[in-house]
Amino acid sequence: MRFFIGSLIVSAFSLISDLLKPKTFAGLFGAAPSVALATLGLTVLKNGKQYAAIEARSMIIGAVALLLYAAAVSYVLLRFKFSALPVTIIMLLLWLGVAPGLWYVMAS
Amino acid sequence: MIVAISTSGLKRTKWWEYLLRFFLGGFVTAVAGVIAKKFGPSFGGLFLAFPAILASGATMVEKHERERQQEKGMNGVLRGRQAAGADAAGATMGSSGLMAFAVCVWKLLLAHNPWLVIGGATLLWAVVSIAVWFLWKRNVLHRLRTAKRNK
Numbered sequence: 001m002r003f004f005i006g007s008l009i010v011s012a013f014s015l016i017s018d019l020l021k022p023k024t025f026a027g028l029f030g031a032a033p034s035v036a037l038a039t040l041g042l043t044v045l046k047n048g049k050q051y052a053a054i055e056a057r058s059m060i061i062g063a064v065a066l067l068l069y070a071a072a073v074s075y076v077l078l079r080f081k082f083s084a085l086p087v088t089i090i091m092l093l094l095w096l097g098v099a100p101g102l103w104y105v106m107a108s
Numbered sequence: 109m110i111v112a113i114s115t116s117g118l119k120r121t122k123w124w125e126y127l128l129r130f131f132l133g134g135f136v137t138a139v140a141g142v143i144a145k146k147f148g149p150s151f152g153g154l155f156l157a158f159p160a161i162l163a164s165g166a167t168m169v170e171k172h173e174r175e176r177q178q179e180k181g182m183n184g185v186l187r188g189r190q191a192a193g194a195d196a197a198g199a200t201m202g203s204s205g206l207m208a209f210a211v212c213v214w215k216l217l218l219a220h221n222p223w224l225v226i227g228g229a230t231l232l233w234a235v236v237s238i239a240v241w242f243l244w245k246r247n248v249l250h251r252l253r254t255a256k257r258n259k
Binding site: 002003004005006007008009010011013014015017018019020021022023024025026027028029030031032033034035036037038039040041042043044047049050051052053054055056057058059060061062063064065066067069070071073074075077078081082083084085087088089092095099100103107 | 110111112113114115118121126129130131132133134135136137138140141144149150151152153154155156157158159160161162163165166167169170188189190191192193194195196197198199200201202203204205206207209210211213214217218222223226229230233237238241244245
């Protein structure tokens with residue numbers, strides 16, 4: 001169920017992104033709350049509002065990491081001669097470092 | 109018109125690219141759920157802002173732009189990278205909207221109807237993202253600095 005709803009919402013935002021010009025505007029949808037929409041709705045139904053609110057609070061940190069990730073990807077692609085696939089994949093390490101790192105700092 | 113709707117991007121997208129995004133979206137959503145279950149909602153919540161479609165999106169944008177340029181007889185490699193970079197720059201601005209989305213849900217969810225809060229937060233994401241993009245497009249920061257210098 002979670003998989004199917006997530007797939008549908010992510011695909012819908014991707015489709016909207018494909019339809020829009022210029023690329024910088026279409027790119028806004030790369031940071032759409034697609035996973036959050038699929039997850040939060042199901043979480044409210046299954047685990048209650050308190051559980052979902054805690055997830056949303058941590059999501060702020062995830063969004064900060066996403067901002068850094070997207071800015072870094074954009075900078076590298078526009079400044080250096082690398083293809084998008086390796087850059088976007090390697091830079092995931094930045095998100096995976098920043099998001100849990102910030103979360104750990106905030107939690108402690 | 110600074111924003112336009114064009115179906116050329118849809119025509120260029122292959123069926124397997126739609127399928128890839130469909131499975132990738134579902135996979136990331138499912139993994140986010142598993143992490144929240146295993147490590148709790150506080151840690152799991154981080155993954156609600158995981159760059160799910162940015163990696164595949166930027167790669168496809170690069171490929172489509174390169175193909176478009178090659179059809180015109182050009183190499184297209186540089187233009188492809190620039191298009192992917194522009195797509196990621198857009199996602200950077202969209203991330204500010206995502207922060208607003210998360211703050212809105214966190215602050216309002218407990219006291220109000222959850223569906224209204226989630227719907228309103230999605231609207232807020234769109235408004236904040238578009239506003240930041242518009243300010244960037246109009247080069248507002250640069251204009252403010254220039255005006256201050258000329259005073």
